[in-house]
Amino acid sequence: MSETKHVYRFGKDASGNDVTEVAGNTVDEAKYVVGGKGANLAEMAKIGLPVPPGFSITCQTCVAYSSAGNVWPEGVLDEIDEARKDLEERMGKKLGDAEDPLLVSVRSGAPFSMPGMMDTVLNLGLNDVSVHGLIAQTENPRFGWDSYRRFIQMFSNVVMGVDSDLFENAITSLKLKKGVKNDTDLTAEDLEKLVAEFKDIFAKNVDVKEHPEVVVDGRAVFPSDPYLQLRLAEQAVFGSWMNERAILYRKQNKIPDDLGTAVNVQVMVFGNKGDTSATGVAFTRNPADGTNERYGDFLVNAQGEDVVAGIRNTEPIADLRKIPALEEAGNELYHIFEVLEDHYRDMMDIEFTIEQGKLWMLQTRVGKRTALSALKVAIDMEREGRISKEEAVQRVNPEQLDQLLHPQLDPNADLEVLATGLNASPGAAVGEVVFSSDDAVKFAEDNRPCILVRWETNPDDLKGMVAAEGILTSHGGKTSHAAVIARGMGAPCVCGVEALKIDATKKEARVSGTDVVLHEGDVISIDGTTGRVILGSVALVRPELTGDLETILEWADEIRLDPSRGAVMGVRANADNPADAQLSRDFGAEGIGLCRTEHMFLGERKQIIQSFILAESDGIKERALGKLLDAQKGDFLSMFEAMDGKTVIVRLLDPPLHEFLDNPRDLAVELAHLEDKGAAKSEIAEKRDLLRRIDSMTEANPMLGLRGCRLGIVYPELTDMQVRAIASAAAELKSRGLDPKPEIMVPLVSTANELAMLREQILKGVQEVADKYGMELNIPVGTMIELPRAALEADEIGQYADFFSFGTNDLTQTTFGFSRDDVESAFIPMYLRKKILATNPFETLDDGVNKLIKIALQGGRTANPKIVCGVCGETGGDPDSIHTYYDDGVDYVSCSPYRVPIARLTAAQAKIAANGGAISRDK
Structure with a gap:
């Protein structure tokens, strides 16, 4: 017998005494042993609720079984047999008994809820003999045969991989033949015939090489031995932990692959024993x-x-x-x-x-819930006295807030409502109709927003549900697969639209009571909040931070910004224009952590920067710089005004200059066309010279070339122009009585000398503007730490910096040697599948990159105890990363405007967790 306990009992014995075996001190502890389902069954049994008896095989057994190539660990089968015998003794029945058979369900149960992602087998224990015992006990032949046909169908599909549609087609054919509409209209005799037909389907479709355990005389035969049925079902449930849909669901919900699933074997109770059931x-x-x-x-x-x-x-x-x-x-x-x-x-x-x-x-x-529900439940329970404000803040999943921060249907739009169904998952979506998950994936790959339209979804549709903007079904209720999964994903969903008559083969859907026929590619809008289905595209509007969302964020800020409860983490936004700055402020940002000035050089201004780069005389350069100065100053006036009283960190020009020039390939094609049509020699020569100069500036690896602070050192006039624009905008606003708070960030430093040189130039430029306006300008100068050398030399660089901002996008690239523009589609997905990487390091902070950040934090603060350290890369808006940054002691995170509320909530949760408060919500 193995020393490790692999099986835990729950429920009562034959005398009515509770014999539940506890797998942990709390339900949260137990769920990592016997899964969430097993832990909660045991908990309900302990508090006296009516739970059918059973036993749970642990998640650790699943991991050991899978790791050994689907071989049972030593001693486990003996322990399972003992638990099965104990269950038979408790119930006074045996599996497969001819007179009074015990029937059981075999269900999965992972530590985190994964609804519909893994497998279940019901009515296990039936065979040609025991079905008559069941009929005798219930005096209900129809119930007996119905239970048997359900068992064959489910066992064949889940355990043996037989297509479930083969059985559904057989049922449909029989109903058509009998002229009845519902399964419940079939008689006992009909169902007995179906049992025989189902066993024939089993025999013809089971792979005898893959499943020799059910082969008799060279032919697959449905197993009659209930103990073999049980063993095969247990193995199938363990195996379902690694099925495609379960893997995808775990990836979507950041559930580790190494947790495993429990198997719960539980006495069957029947809701199909007539009208009293x-x-x-x-x-x-x-x-x-x-x-x-x-x-x-x-x-x-x-x-x-x-x-x-x-x-x-x-x-x-x-x-x-x-x-x-x-x-x-x-x-x-x-x-x-x-x-x-x-x-x-x-x-x-x-x-x-x-x-x-x-x-x-x-x-x-x-219960899984929408963001709207999570907010209201948390607030209501706090006001009911059930939980504290800290617990209420913990109950809301930050990622879910995306559901409330993105557009809804315009309430003032004229709508042509085609049909209505159940408002299964709130939010709105607009897209082209598709009728299969594969098509949804294809549309998404082609950047064509789509709505997945199905009779009802099943677990195999998960990839299409992820790809689609929303889900629409003609069948199912608010607890159907489509509804539950959509709510968990935050996707809009309308279920049970009975007026929708779908023909997936023809890729069309007719709307009863109308002349409308929807074909693949037709555009519809769905409103998961009201259950409406609308023909055509409806305008979407952005919601505001009001009501319960505003309340929970106020509570989060109260916790996050209270120094008495621990360190304070600020939340800023990345914004490059006044509109995004205002949006950031509306969403509660305490400042702008990153304003990328290169984004201000695009559009009509691209020609100006091009003329500067390609200028062959000082006069042309000076005129270009003058135009850029005016344009940049106007930008900063608007930005600083929108963020009046709040910090705005402006990053000096970062990308290599050739990125502002025409594509040399396009220019070469244009030159070839000029030559083919015999254009003037002077025009051809001019174009050739332009191509030569652009080619001379093109770099093989821009990440390692002339960019960032190097650009400012090689072209000091660019730095002077930007500094004058920033300082002049600040001075003008101050003269108007406003309180602008710009800070200047030097990008991509690798040595202390680079920052020292540029800092001196920047402060000189600021002072010149201050003298011109006759006022004092205090504009801090800092740098972005985005190179490993900068992190390692932070104790030197910090002497010349008022602040550090960690640019984790480039720091991740240079630490790994990855090019972000290439690897995310080239090999990162494979690395994730093969577990070479646990997460995408461009989305969630990598441990190695974090080690560099911690070195830089210590070095910077040693050099300058007053230095302010923040994060402005992509990971600044990732909840998992924010927890790490809080533990590191980072002063603030900066993220996209739409993720500001998410960061505010997560920062509060990080503080609570650091003080010993566990996050109790489910994944």
Whole structure:
């Protein structure tokens, strides 16, 4: 027997005593051992809720099994057999028994919720003998045969890889033949025939070489041994941890691949035993908008998969207690809603089954919710006294705020509403109609926004759901696969649009009651907040920081900016124009951490900078510089005015000059055309000379060439021009009574001498402007640390810097030797798949790059104790990176305007975490 415990029991024994084995001191600890599902089943059993008994095989067993090439670790099978025998003893039944068979479900259960991403097998234990025992016990032949056909279909698909459509087609053919509409209209005799047909489908479609364990006389035979069924199902659930959709989901939600999944073997309870039985999925509060109401769906006489698969239209959970036969169980369920919220102090997601009037709890977990719901639930629970402000701030996932910070449908737009469905996931999307996930991916690759239109999505559609702007289904409820996944992703979703008659083969959808037929490529708009489907493109508008979002951000700032609670982390924005500066301020930025002046040289001004670069006389250069000075000064006037009273860090010109010139390839083509058509020799000579000069400035590797501070040293007149523009704009605004606070950043330094030389030049230029305006100008000068040498020499460079700003984009490039423009499409995806890299280092701060940052922080502060250190690269807006920067002691992060609220919230969470507060929300 292995020393490590691989199996944990939950539920009661035959005498009604709880025999639950605890896998950790808390539910959060236990979920890393027996998965979220197993941990919460055990927790519900411990607090006395009705949970069908069972046992959980640990996540660590899954990892060991997978790491060994799908070979069971020594002793594990014996431990599982003991748990299975114990379960049979507790229930007084055996798997496969001819008279009173025990049936079980085999479900996955990862540490973090991954709805629909892994596999489940229900009704396990049925065979040609035990089905008659089930019929005898229930006196319900239809129920027995229906359970058996469901088991064959699910086992064949999940465990053996047989296409589930083969079984669905057989059911559809039988219904057409019988002239009935619903599965429930099929008789016991019909279902018995389906069982035989399903076994034939199994025999014809199982790969006998891949599955020799089910081969008899050279032919695949559906396994009748219930213990073999159980072993194969357990292996299949472990294997589903590494299926394509699960891997993609983990990547999307930043869930580590090395956690594994548990396997939960649990006694079956049946919601399909007639009109006194039901099954459902529900939330203790509304996961779409956070309203304190019971929210969910149920079906009478159905199994749980019917609800989430969307194959039957569901009924709202509020109607459960209105059905006399289910009223008592419904009242008990509503009481359990309260019990769970009180116990977990959060909005909970539950799955339940009512079997002949008896309520059973099959699962609970912290409910996935939209950003809108997360905000309202957190605030309401704080005001109800359930949680503190710190806990409320922790409950909101920063990444989810993107759902609220991007455009919604213009409320004043004229709309042609085609149809309405269920408002499954809020937000708006506009795009071309596509009818398959593969097409959604293709459209996205071609930069064509699309809406994925499906009868109902399934887990294999995840890649298309990720690629699409929004999801629209004609079937399914608010707890269907499409709705749950869309809410988790923050994608707009409208479900259950019954008026939509989809023919995916023809790539068209007819809208009942209209003459409209939607074809692939037609543009529609969907509103996941109201459930509307609109023909054509509707204008989108940007929301404002109001209501619950404003409240939670105010609480976050209260925590983040309170020195008594620990270090303070500021939040600034990267903005290059007045519009973005104003947007940043509206979103709560405390300043501009990066204003890239090269972005001001584009458009109509490109010709001016080109004339400077290519000038062959001082007069031409001076005229170009004069025009650039006027243009830059105007830019800075607007920027500083928009950010009045707040810091604006202006980075001097950074890119190599050839980037402002025409593409030499295009020029060569133009020259060839001139020669072909016999243009004047003087025109050809002029064009040739231009091409020669541009070619002379082109660098093989601009990252290592004439750019950044080197550009300012080689062309000091450019630095003088920019400094005069910055200082003059500040002086004029000060003379008007405003309070501009510019700072000047020198890019790409690698030696202290570079910064010392440029600092002297910059301060001289500022003083000249100050003297001209007759006022004092205090403009700090700092540098961007974006080269490894600069980080290592920060104790020298810091002597000449008022601030450091870490440019993690270039620091990552130069540390790895990667070119960001090339590697993200060339080999980073493969590196991530092969686990050479854990994350994309251009999105989330790399440990090696962070070591350089910590060296630079220490060096800079040694040289200048008053130095201010911030981050302005892409990682400055990444929540995981912000936690690291807080721990490093960075003074502020700067990010794109739309990520400012995300950074404000994350910085507060980082402070709470540093003070010992755990982030309790689920992934």
